[in-house]
Amino acid sequence: MPRARSSPETWTSSGVDLHLSLDLTTRPRHGLEESLREAIRAGRLPVGTRLPSSRALAADLEIARGTVVEAYAQLTAEGWIVSRPRSGTAVAGAGPTPASRASAPSHVDTSVTFDLRPADCDLSTFPRSAWAAASRRALSRAPNHAFGYGDPRGWIELRQELSAYLGRTRGVRTDPDHIVITTGFAQGLGITARALAAIGSLRLAMEDPCLPYHRNIARSAGLRLVPVEVDADGVDVAAIRRRRPTAAMVAPARQFPLGVCLSPPRRTELLAWARARDGYVIEDDYDGEFRYDRQPAGALQGMDPEHVVYTGTTSKTLAPGLRLGWLAVPHRLLDAVINEKHLADGQTTTLTQIAMTELIRSGAYDRHIRRMRLHYRRRRDILRHELASRAPHVRVDGIAAGFSVALTLPDGWAERDVVAEAAKRGIAVHAMTGDGYYAGAAQARPARLVVSYATPPEHAYRDAVTALAESLAAPPPRGGDSSSPA
Ligand SMILES: Cc1ncc(COP(=O)(O)O)c(C=O)c1O
Numbered sequence: 001m002p003r004a005r006s007s008p009e010t011w012t013s014s015g016v017d018l019h020l021s022l023d024l025t026t027r028p029r030h031g032l033e034e035s036l037r038e039a040i041r042a043g044r045l046p047v048g049t050r051l052p053s054s055r056a057l058a059a060d061l062e063i064a065r066g067t068v069v070e071a072y073a074q075l076t077a078e079g080w081i082v083s084r085p086r087s088g089t090a091v092a093g094a095g096p097t098p099a100s101r102a103s104a105p106s107h108v109d110t111s112v113t114f115d116l117r118p119a120d121c122d123l124s125t126f127p128r129s130a131w132a133a134a135s136r137r138a139l140s141r142a143p144n145h146a147f148g149y150g151d152p153r154g155w156i157e158l159r160q161e162l163s164a165y166l167g168r169t170r171g172v173r174t175d176p177d178h179i180v181i182t183t184g185f186a187q188g189l190g191i192t193a194r195a196l197a198a199i200g201s202l203r204l205a206m207e208d209p210c211l212p213y214h215r216n217i218a219r220s221a222g223l224r225l226v227p228v229e230v231d232a233d234g235v236d237v238a239a240i241r242r243r244r245p246t247a248a249m250v251a252p253a254r255q256f257p258l259g260v261c262l263s264p265p266r267r268t269e270l271l272a273w274a275r276a277r278d279g280y281v282i283e284d285d286y287d288g289e290f291r292y293d294r295q296p297a298g299a300l301q302g303m304d305p306e307h308v309v310y311t312g313t314t315s316k317t318l319a320p321g322l323r324l325g326w327l328a329v330p331h332r333l334l335d336a337v338i339n340e341k342h343l344a345d346g347q348t349t350t351l352t353q354i355a356m357t358e359l360i361r362s363g364a365y366d367r368h369i370r371r372m373r374l375h376y377r378r379r380r381d382i383l384r385h386e387l388a389s390r391a392p393h394v395r396v397d398g399i400a401a402g403f404s405v406a407l408t409l410p411d412g413w414a415e416r417d418v419v420a421e422a423a424k425r426g427i428a429v430h431a432m433t434g435d436g437y438y439a440g441a442a443q444a445r446p447a448r449l450v451v452s453y454a455t456p457p458e459h460a461y462r463d464a465v466t467a468l469a470e471s472l473a474a475p476p477p478r479g480g481d482s483s484s485p486a
Contacts, residue, residue, distance in 0.1 A: 113426030154181025234262030259398015
């Protein structure tokens with residue numbers, strides 16, 4: 001058991017004198033975490049500083065080794081430190097990353113114990129060995145011209161692998177000539193939006209709610225945005241027809257953040273609109289690989305490749321830091337999209353592309369996705385069970401796929417109060433209205449939270465979910481006006 005201590009005191013450890021001021025009076029793990037964060041933030045522990053082993057530090061502090069292990073795991077998850085086999089634990093280079101581009105904080109919020117805001121996938125599961133092996137193979141096989149300027153569409157072998165892979169797994173109908181490799185969905189959207197602007201297609205319907213970052217990208221490309229409501233069947237296609245956009249962006253497999261799947265009749269209706277209008281649909285297939293309860297919903301693009309710009313990304317399957325994604329582009333729009341990609345950055349990094357080619361070719365990408373599907377489904381089941389038993393009055397949507405859910409709160413509960421109540425327990429979640437997911441004018445909407453279950457470290461996952469469910473067990477104390485009256 002950790003020993004109670006008087007505070008604060010300084011401590012050192014074998015070989016490494018860390019000079020930390022440490023309060024272990026009440027919660028040793030939190031005290032240790034906070035003093036390490038503070039020392040790194042203040043620059044007293046510069047990048048690369050080796051930290052003592054958990055055993056040595058626990059002995060110095062006379063606390064349980066498990067406490068140090070947990071503190072190190074938490075700081076690793078937050079990005080302050082890194083652990084490498086055989087070289088121990090050290091202060092990380094980049095520091096923590098913002099939890100979400102939807103509301104990227106300009107500072108590190110050290111009061112957050114469990115960050116359930118949607119952004120990253122589970123970064124601890126990145127297939128390091130498979131990626132390293134793929135990179136090694138790719139480098140030894142790559143011809144010299146792989147290191148030069150190349151086709152703006154990307155590395156031909158990756159485009160070949162992808163056209164087969166996307167056909168097999170998502171029902172996409174394309175060929176290597178019509179694939180453009182991007183640095184992720186964000187770039188795919190940006191260059192498609194610019195290509196649309198270039199051909200005079202200037203009014204883009206976007207689902208409302210959606211990620212505010214994506215609205216900003218489309219707007220900065222010069223498009224006029226037309227927000228369109230989403231119901232249980234997906235985007236309201238009749239509203240699209242009425243409001244006369246020239247293109248529409250949708251996430252048919254799993255709308256974000258509401259989590260609904262575009263129904264078969266709406267798919268047909270949306271494509272009929274695109275054909276009649278001679279317009280385009282931008283399909284955001286960001287997490288189509290992760291469906292748990294029934295057959296994956298295939299890509300919309302497979303039903304009409306000439307009216308759908310398909311977009312895929314590795315941000316959910318591998319890691320957003322890779323910055324790697326792809327487009328399958330209708331023939332008529334291809335030149336305009338290639339031109340915008342060329343203007344944006346010439347081409348996507350070839351080294352990443354050749355490693356990805358090997359990852360797919362070797363079967364390691366399929367294996368990783370299968371493993372991750374089980375991983376997230378297990379997490380999803382724990383979340384569902386905890387919410388059903390501790391907060392049955394909360395409606396959970398989007399649970400069949402992906403790794404975020406939309407929680408609808410009972411009448412009379414205010415988003416802001418619920419977020420504040422969760423924060424008291426160290427949990428960060430997003431409020432659907434309060435965090436800017438809606439573009440439309442403020443109106444009475446149900447209070448909703450957006451919660452991701454991808455990121456808490458494995459050892460802390462159950463605690464995170466239990467703490468969330470407990471914070472939703474009873475109406476929160478009222479804290480003033482709400483942005484989302486029920
Ligand atoms: C709705 C949606 N689409 C796409 C993405 C992937 O974006 P990118 O590939 O730019 O990382 C995300 C990531 O958070 C997302 O939330």
